[in-house]
Amino acid sequence: MYIPRLALTPGEPAGIGPDICLMLAQMTLPAEVVLIASPELLQQRATQLGLPLELNEFDPNQSPQANGQGKLSIVPVPLIKSSIAGQLEAANSQYVLKTLDRAVELCLQGQLDAMVTGPVHKAIISQSGFSFSGHTEYLRDLVGVKDVLMTFYTPAFILGMATTHLPLSTVSNVLTQDRLNSALYLLHEGLDKFFAKKQPCIHVLGLNPHAGEEGTIGTEEVQMITPLIKRWQQKGFNVKGPLSADTAFVEKHRLHVDAILAMYHDQGLAPLKALYFGEIVNVTFGLPFLRTSVDHGTALPLAGTGLAEPESLLHAIQLAANQVGKS
16 A cells, blocks of 8 residues: 655744644554654743644655654755744745745655645744745746646635736736636646546536626626637537536535636635535645645634644645555
8 A cells, every 4th residue: 555755844833833833743544654844842832732742754665654643754855943832934935835836846856745735824924025926826936847737626616816916906918818728727637537427517607797698797708708618618628617606515506516717715615614624635636646725724823822724734735645655
């Protein structure tokens, strides 16, 4: 039985990322989880939380061994400044980015099979002088691909996002036919590559209320979305839309649907989190390796208290291990 090796970056050191990694370490895991992090930070937080922890430096020459039960592998990355739970330190933004860089490097080298990321604090990274809009865009630029797709796995279907972290006022300008075509391509490719969906059924949402009402509430559907969908249909793909977003997530409307493509962040994530909060895994399509992530933020007030919940991280680990094991 193949045992995957997964890179795990805890994210913002002052947030709950280290906490949930340490809670995860107490479980029996389906992979060798390799933390890319500061050992000192983790030992300090483990002491604060009263959790046992044994860190073993990662050795790619050894056979992979599933870990947990208080033990994890680690690739050490030092903090820039000491970290206190709940208190942001801009200097440690460089540390956060270094953990991502190192994880990507090890995945590209083939030493690790996939990458799982904890929550980062976008604002503090930006305040440190680095333009940062999120993991998805940073990893895209780091590996040098033109486009990636932010998606969210649920037990029922996968949600794709045609745009990501943008002000709502800019979405209609950014949402070009080329961008939509790329999103559909990456969504179809990812469903095939990672989830063995050879002929997936994809529902595409409209941008405007009621999918534009045939051009009476905006023209993006008539001029851009509908013609693109027709071209995909003519090539034999099972793509439907544009659909009105206000009913697209009703259960009977998503029967036998493998994926839904939303036009902007809250259009897709607001209903998705209402339906599946705690079960969602963020998955990036278009990278040379699989990347999964938690579906929550840094929760600074909970850091170091023991009140954080590790279920989202566990789902991300399990999904990565399962999909790598099938490939």
